[in-house]
Amino acid sequence: MPAVLAAAWSLLAAAFLAALVLLPRLRRAGVVSGLFQDLVRYGKTKRGCGQRPGWLRLLQVPKRWFTHFYVVSVLWNGFLLIGLFQTEFLGGSLPSWIQHVHCFLGRDSQSEDTDSEHFSALLVLLLLWLHSCRRLAECLWTSVFSNGVIHIVQYCFGLGYYVAVGSTVLCQVPTNISNGKELSVQICWYHIVGVTMYIWASLHQHRCLVILANLRKSKSGKVVSLSHSVPFGDWFERVSCPHYFAELLIYVSMAIMLGFHNVTWWCVVMYVLFNQALAAVLCHEFYQKNFSSYPKHRKAFIPFVF
Template sequence: MAELWLVLAASFLAALLALRLPRLKTPPGRPSLSLAAVFQDLLRYGKTKSGCQPRPPQLQVFDVPKRWFYHFYVVSVIWNGSVLLLLLQSHLLSRPFPIWLQDFLSILDGVSQDQDGGDESLSVFLVCLFVWLNSCRRLKECLHISVFSGGVIHIVQYCFGLCYYVLLGLTLLCQVPTNVREGKDHRLTVCWYHVLGVLMFIWASVHQHRCHVILANLRKNKSGKVLNLDHSIPFGDWFEFVSCPHYFAELLIYLSMAVMFGFNNLTWWLVVTYVFFSQALTVKWVSLHKGLETPGNGFEKRLLEIQVSHQCCPKYC
């Protein structure tokens, strides 16, 4: 699985660098089916998809509503909840993984996870638990807090989002030591980095939730009724320090999980690297089309930063 996350991280880094190439800048003001137009249409979502330039009807066929982001978290709650249940049965009941799953994980992983003193097992369990809890929180926010505009996303982005949390669950299963997969060992050893990782996760999650509430309230009145879908300047919490605090908190959440693994799990560090480049690509794309990179006075820059915050959807978290 490490190779897969390396490829994903490298792909998003390449896309980030490709945005700087003049060849991938489409001529403004007219529809285009060039390679540049297809590439940009694949990356854009929300208002950046419809507000930058006319889009050919052939590309609009692949649009799905942006509010479908909540489907990602439905998949995660179900899939990673099943993975969590499997781990609970293994540790509490000494029940081995199904033979077909053990064989499948051996194919995915390539090497056996034999070494374990109980700390690695607890690391996998904690990360799986917090991936599931985070997905539950994000699903609740999408359904009851967030205010989505009428924006769209590409069907490829949508399909990748559906697969993303399945990949996360499989990645975690690949980290389970072989003796635990076979139901032969259910020791759980608590280490200092588990405690530190849990505290980091709680801290980042609380602030991310606050930022999502602040963004949603910008489009509502005091009674909770949605008034408009326009941008305005948010204040409070991490918005005083970071232009996209919900993305920063998301990265901290994944970093906290790397801490739970004891800082030495290469596969999870590649997951963190992928998340970083994925977020950087989104922020870079929106900033290019909102003019954030052009000089301006402080208020203008602040306003553009907030527009980036609105467009940077908190996906893959």
């Protein structure tokens, strides 16, 4: 197991869990509280920060720059996907610099792996790339961004995130192994379960993003408003942020595809859980504060639970 990667993702997960726990305690005025709130909030939830100092407003970029995250992901993870495919099936090898990074992060290039583990990594990297392609398309042609902003630190973190997550997938197999066995030999039942869950969660995430976008469009599809409204339909009937919940399910589906036992990827899942939970809580509070008739039965993130 790539111990360095597992430790890094665990630390990130712990940091967001701490932010989630500290959130109610750091709402009062003060420099530390202001910095904390500015770092964890973005978009519409920035309104919860109150009046921010001018120097803090200089450290923000448009929320629509979220699109850049997926551009980076499509390019980087596409590059990794091509490299892994060539290594596995065409007798090629990954660039030496990737192999050095691979070994540094804790995976022995001579370690033994089963064929299913090789296929699992290739499958997860493929679906991660497809996920990024879909999200990029949604940012470009579906979502309607307001004039919301994100902190420059959040922006830089987001750019690095998809580079890190794709590299994490690549580190689940040795870099010097290649074979040309038929894929049908390598397919296991958990691959089918994982792909099914991935498709199901992706469909619901797309539907929810379309619902959000349509709140700002006329029936003809023309953007008529940039204001916020209460969404209804699909998983919005149960939670305030079903697209965040779907994101978590997508990462859980990848953990299933890796055979359930990949500790490093479960650390990634824990990071996604706490990261998305924090964002969901802030959005949930925004809806409750700004819409007096907001459905009281809705949870923030996970239906019936949280």
